[in-house]
Amino acid sequence: MRAVVSVGGSVLAPDVDPARVETYAAALDRVVAAGHDVGVVVGGGPTARTYIDAARALDATEVELDRLGIAVTQLNARLLRTALDAPSVTPEDYERAVAAMDAGRVPVMGGVAPGQTTDAVAAALAEDARADRLVFATSVDGVYDADPTTDATAERFDELTPAELVEVVAPMSRSAGASAPVDLLAAKLVERAGLRALVVDGTDPETVARAVVDDECDGTAVR
Numbered sequence: 001m002r003a004v005v006s007v008g009g010s011v012l013a014p015d016v017d018p019a020r021v022e023t024y025a026a027a028l029d030r031v032v033a034a035g036h037d038v039g040v041v042v043g044g045g046p047t048a049r050t051y052i053d054a055a056r057a058l059d060a061t062e063v064e065l066d067r068l069g070i071a072v073t074q075l076n077a078r079l080l081r082t083a084l085d086a087p088s089v090t091p092e093d094y095e096r097a098v099a100a101m102d103a104g105r106v107p108v109m110g111g112v113a114p115g116q117t118t119d120a121v122a123a124a125l126a127e128d129a130r131a132d133r134l135v136f137a138t139s140v141d142g143v144y145d146a147d148p149t150t151d152a153t154a155e156r157f158d159e160l161t162p163a164e165l166v167e168v169v170a171p172m173s174r175s176a177g178a179s180a181p182v183d184l185l186a187a188k189l190v191e192r193a194g195l196r197a198l199v200v201d202g203t204d205p206e207t208v209a210r211a212v213v214d215d216e217c218d219g220t221a222v223r
Contacts, residue, residue: 001212002036002131002133003031003036003038003131003134004041004129004131004133005028005041005135005212006119006122006135007040007043007080008043008136009045009046009047009073009118010045011138011139012024012042012043012202013045013076014045016079021079023205024083025085026083026205027208027209028086029086031212033086036212037101037129038212039097039100039106039109039122039131040077040080040109041109041110042076042077042108044069044073044076044111044118045072045076047075048073066115070110070111073118074090074110074111075110080108087105087106088100088106089107090109091109093112094124097128098128107125109125116185117183119136123185123193124189126195132196133197133215135211135212136186136197136199136200137202137207138182138200138201138202139202140201141156141200141201142156143157143168144157145157156220157220159220159222160222161223162190163191166187169182169184169187170187181199182199195222196221196222197221197222198221200219201219
């Protein structure tokens with residue numbers, strides 16, 4: 001099977017803990033050892049938001065804020081790659097990432113361009129690589145009808161169609177550093193490509209591994 005995993009920076013390196021990164025790498029190594037082709041895209045998390053907030057206070061443009069966020073995602077990608085045992089590369093474009101997967105290596109990417117979140121990068125890579133599965137490893141256990149961290153009445157969707165996913169996330173903010181389980185552009189790419197996507201609790205790396213190896217979804221399945 002071929003899978004792309006979008007790892008939120010807030011679940012990989014909320015405090016840049018090497019033990020946490022090593023645990024994530026070990027789970028991904030087990031997926032590769034099980035015979036699966038894997039591509040990984042890493043988000044910026046709280047470190048990116050810290051820089052974005054500071055730059056916004058300095059009157060930076062949204063494009064400048066995006067560039068700061070991209071730089072942090074690429075640092076996080078290199079950090080994860082350092083911990084992987086599987087052969088890996090850190091490509092900066094989709095063509096090289098797909099070529100790496102074809103060659104049996106794990107591409108570990110960060111952001112690519114302003115205006116595009118790492119979720120969208122993962123969805124585009126999954127489409128380009130003709131992945132069988134796209135896993136969004138987030139800080140919550142699925143897609144909700146409201147922010148579950150601030151709204152106790154928020155309800156989780158166990159399953160959504162791609163069109164329904166677009167409808168749910170459309171009202172959410174898309175400014176630099178915005179936090180959402182899946183962003184609007186990523187949702188639209190999932191819909192366009194007809195991708196099978198799973199939105200799971202990425203705070204447990206084993207949940208991510210099970211989503212790829214066992215097709216086990218403890219969150220929201222999009223199909």
